[in-house]
């Protein structure tokens with residue numbers, strides 16, 4: 160098999176951080192090749208180099224044996240490689256058609272909107288993407304947006320696609336549809352590089368895997384016959400056992416209550432009560448209403464009916480600061496929008512909820528803020544230069560840990576976490592689940608909303624939602640098969 164893509168001896172530094180230290184990858188023509196590694200190992204940095212967004216300090220990139228184009232020649236790069244990024248590059252305020260033809264002004268001086276819409280429809284048909292070309296991109300689901308990105312990527316003619324954690328925000332059935340599409344692309348001879356923290360996906364969809372650890376290449380092997388333990392050990396540098404959920408002893412006191420909650424188009428008639436020392440899960444497919452419900456509990460959404468009580472205080476609907484004052488800590492679904500301020504430092508982001516408390520008379524003492532931030536960086540193992548580094552410079556998984564730190568910093572009475580381990584590596588996942596259980600042992604009540612069965616295993620009971628209603632309460636001890644059947648509405 161000939162080599163389609165090769166990066167050799169790549170070095171890339173950002174100030175004091177060496178993101179890639181002589182690392183490389185070789186991807187054969189037509190294969191789906193996984194790139195895995197812990198948060199901050201250098202995967203996204205390699206992506207930016209393979210897509211021509213950054214120049215390596217040393218080393219080289221080749222496509223089909225030819226040296227990569229000059230950095231400024233964007234069109235030449237687009238013909239060679241396309242990327243579906245972790246963070247959507249679709250612009251919500253534009254239509255699907257406009258998004259598809261963004262940055263192609265060179266094709267004509269004046270824009271003929273009618274022709275553009277027709278071409279957009281044609282392109283969507285070619286790639287079997289069932290969305291309306293005139294719809295606003297902001298109204299699409301995560302899955303639909305991703306399909307538009309794939310269609311756009313392929314329309315430039317690239318035969319090499321990079322998918323950077325594409326499943327992090329998809330539910331089970333959507334992941335299956337993505338995999339079916341990837342298989343059909345592969346049958347058409349398209350080469351793919353696949354980045355994911357879900358190793359089961361790597362085994363399912365990829366033929367080979369490359370592991371990076373601490374900015375270096377440590378292993379490349381065919382997936383078939385590679386033991387799971389060996390792969391994890393290559394990533395972490397040590398043997399890592401599966402996370403063991405702990406037993407909790409819930410108290411009588413209810414710390415979070417939702418009564419008669421309804422929100423048109425999202426969920427109806429939900430009552431729930433979470434006790435101190437208890438972890439309650441919310442599970443269901445993308446259309447189940449679980450995220451909308453959780454966002455109502457934390458004040459990101461206002462319900463049409465019903466009340467939310469946090470730690471004994473009935474909180475004004477849709478008022479996040481009020482919920483936080485009442486004792487709530489939360490991890491939102493979309494860390495880029497509600498989670499952190501990229502230009503502010505790790506320390507400022509992580510200690511934001513206690514800003515009022517640090518120092519006397521409302522002034523924040525930088526020394527105390529720093530000390531608190533350093534404690535969290537240590538306990539959550541956040542890979543950063545230090546509390547002063549802007550969060551925007553961190554790797555995706557490490558930024559997620561900062562959001563987690565912010566949720567925990569004020570010792571919340573109630574913790575609501577939505578897809579808390581999205582984008583974090585196997586070992587970090589254990590640290591984050593452990594941090595939730597620590598908070599619960601200190602007397603917090605927690606709600607874990609997740610598409611990940613592993614996250615739900617720490618729950619004392621899981622409320623399963625289906626089309627906006629809680630259809631079943633499943634106590635601890637469920638099997639994967641049993642829970643998935645209820646989530647998909649096969650069994651009630």
Ligand SMILES: Nc1ncnc2c1ncn2[C@@H]1O[C@H](COP(=O)(O)OP(=O)(O)OP(=O)(O)O)[C@@H](O)[C@H]1O
Pocket residue numbers: 173174176177178196197198199200201202203204205542543552553554555556557582
């Ligand atoms: N623009 C930047 N400025 C400073 N440091 C950066 C920048 N981009 C990346 N880094 C650093 O380079 C290292 C590698 O980051 P990278 O994003 O490549 O990791 P990753 O393997 O993709 O991680 P994740 O799994 O969390 O997405 C990290 O320590 C990160 O903080």
